[in-house]
Amino acid sequence: MIAAPPTAPSLRLDKLLWHLRFAKSRSVAHAMAERGHIRLNGRRVEKASCAVRAGDVLTLPLGEEVRVIRLRTLPARRGPPSEAQACYEQI
Template structure:
């Protein structure tokens, strides 16, 4: 008789790999439809994942594609969590840089208004 394939709940894996801080946050992420497993939308947090599965996570400002390499036993340090997956999507940062006040000290009223106007979308 062969041993059953080792699998882990999706919400637990997301916590072990440090994509979510708690299991309830991970369950909410899956329930909102922001996670796909092998191209299919994850229907429930209890869906199992195994090494070799491809996960697609929709996070704020970025969509990450990951391959599950291992199943974690605990939510350990970040160095341990990085060994649980391989990033398949390329890293890119499309967000504009934060405007900075170039003077010394705190900005005055005029500089603060100019800074606030520069943060509005569509203004250059």
């Protein structure tokens, strides 16, 4: 029997938005994801449970601006802003 290939670690989109401090609460992050305005690797996302992995590119409408970020690593927790900003790079 052949073992399944290991999958890369992932995190729910709403939890990621909260951990990276793009949303003040998890419920706000959930609503942001469900609105359908966020893109993951160029594809529209309509589910907060969508899996996000390191290396993915997110397009986020935040107020009057649109931010495009590439995830370097997945955050382990919702830490201070400096810790959150170290997990992604602005494109």
